[in-house]
C-alpha cells in the first residue's frame with residue numbers, strides 16, 4: 001500500500017486531502033448563461049452581434065435565452081448550495097450595467113447582480129466576480145474596440161461603477177477573463193467576437209487589455225474595502241515542442257511568447273518580451289505602449305487565476321488562413337497531442353496543468369494561484385430515467401484535481417479550484433453543441449439535472465479531497 005492510500009486524520013476518507021480553507025467552486029460567464037439579452041435596458045455586446053451574424057456560430061445559436069439564468073437565479077443558487085460549493089465565479093455583463101459602455105449605470109442591471117450576490121451570501125457561498133468575460137458593449141467596438149486605447153479607460157470607469165455598487169458585498173474581484181482569447185481569437189483569427197482578422201490590431205488589443213487590467217485594478221483598489229481581493233485570470237498554455245530539435249523549440253518559444261509571456265511579463269516584470277517584439281516587428285513597432293503603461297499594468301494583484309483545459313504541442317511549419325498567432329504564421333504548426341480527446345477534440349492530459357502550476361511557482365513564487373476554470377465537454381444526454389451519466393467527465397476532473405494536489409505537494413500555492421462549468425451553456429462559436437456543465441440543461445424546458453459528475457464533485461467537496 002502506498003502512502004497516498006493512507007487515511008488522513010483531518011478528512012477520514014480523503015486520500016488526497018486539500019488543506020482546510022481550500023475554495024471549491026464552479027464558474028460561469030454572463031453571456032453563456034444569462035439570456036434576457038434585451039431586458040431591463042441591456043444593449044448588445046459584440047457577442048450578440050457576432051452570434052446574430054449568419055455563419056459565425058454553429059447552428060446559428062445565440063445567447064438570447066441561453067440557460068435563462070437571469071430569471072432562474074434562486075433555483076441556480078439553490079443548486080450550488082446543494083452541491084456544497086464554497087465559491088461561485090460569475091461575470092458581470094458590461095452592457096447590462098452600463099449600456100453602450102459609457103455614462104451612468106443602469107440600476108436594474110446592477111440590481112440583478114446584487115440579487116445574485118445576496119442569494120449567494122445567504123447560502124454561505126462566496127461570490128467571485130469577473131468584470132469582463134468577453135462581452136464588450138457593441139458601441140465600444142464600433143468606436144474601435146480593444147485595438148483602441150480609449151477602450152481601456154472605458155473599462156476602468158465601468159470597473160469603478162460596479163465596485164461602487166457591489167464593493168460592500170463582493171469579497172473577490174477579477175478584472176479580465178483570458179485576455180488571450182479576447183485579443184487573438186477575437187481580432188486576429190476572427191473565430192470569436194468581434195470576428196476581425198487584423199494581426200497588428202490584435203497585438204494592440206492585447207496591450208490595451210493589459211492596460212485595462214491595470215487601470216481597473218487601480219479603480220477597484222480605490223473603491224473596495226482593504227481586504228477585498230483583486231485578481232486577473234489568464235489561460236497559460238503548457239507549450240511543448242514536438243521534438244527537441246532547434247526548429248521545433250523555436251516554434252515553442254514563439255508560441256510561449258504569444259500565449260504566455262505577452263501577459264505574464266508586463267504583469268509581473270513590467271516589460272514586454274524582447275523576442276516577442278522582434279518576432280512581430282513586421283506588424284508593429286509597439287509604439288502603442290506609452291510611457292507609464294507598464295507601471296500601470298504591473299500593479300500587485302492578490303492572486304492569479306488560471307484556466308486550463310489541454311496542452312499545446314507545436315512544431316516548425318506554416319499555418320494557412322487567419323491565425324491566432326501574429327507573426328508566427330510562417331514558423332509554427334500545431335500538432336494534436338496524443339491520447340483521448342473530449343467532445344471539443346481537446347486531448348485529455350492533466351500533466352499540462354501540473355506543468356503550468358510548477359512553472360508559475362518558479363517564476364512568480366509570491367503570487368497565490370487559483371484554478372478559475374477546468375473541465376471538459378462530452379456528449380451528455382439524459383437517459384430514459386432522467387439521469388445523466390458522464391464517467392469521462394469524472395475521470396477528467398479526477399485526474400486534473402490529482403495534478404493540482406500533486407503540485408501543491410511540490411510547493412505550489414493553490415488556493416482554490418473552480419469547475420467549468422456549473423451549467424451546460426452557450427459555448428461561444430460552438431453554441432449549444434458542446435456541454436461543459438456538471439448540471440445538464442435541457443434548453444427547451446430549461447430543466448436542470450445534476451449529472452453524475454456533480455454528485456461526484458459534491459462528494460469531493462464534502463470529503464475535502466479525492467477518495
Ligand code: FCB
Nearest residue numbers: 029177178420427428436
Ligand atoms: C474558456 C472560457 C470559458 C469556456 C471554456 C470552455 O476559454 O473562458 O468561457 O468557454 O473555455
